[in-house]
Amino acid sequence: MLIAEDNLLNRSLLRDQLRTLGANVIEAKDGEEALAKLETAHVDLVITDLNMPKMNGYELLQTARAKQPSLPVYAVSGNALP
Template identity: 45%
Template sequence: MKNVLVVDDDPSIRALIRLYLESAGYGVVEAADGREAMALLDGQAVDLVILDIFMPEMDGLEVLQVLRGHSTACKVMAISGGSAKIGMDLLGHATIFGADLVLEKPFGEATLLGKVRSLIGPSAG
């Protein structure tokens, strides 16, 4: 089974992504912020990190920098719904910092799963 770490400070977003991923056969681990994500990544390997950009404690861009400084083995999909509100293309910045793909919120199940499969393949493969 392929495992995905979902990092978002909004519990409803994490729950929705978990529902989509688990229904497709992926294993899911959750973190509420960047610090929690980094602690989880110290203890286990994951195939993909789905990473929100706007979070307290340690934001997604900071997590990306640390991840890419240590390893490029794990794929990263950055997600955000706030870039347009502040007039900055933070998802574009995420690709500069090493995100493999970006996805703007809101998104549907088919879109999310299509992007996940394009990065790490089907859940059982």
């Protein structure tokens, strides 16, 4: 499982909760890093923040789906704007 989240606290909370449930977790601080990790590691699922520097979650989703159309991608965000 890959977590793409620029906020260290949010990333740590997700990582710790998922590891408690038995998941193997890979972390990335932005979409670019996440995309690089998708190239080198087997990932069954991506959890991504929507608002990140360099490459946001929307761009990550579009690029990842172009390479791996069946890869599940879930978005999480603390953004309360419409």
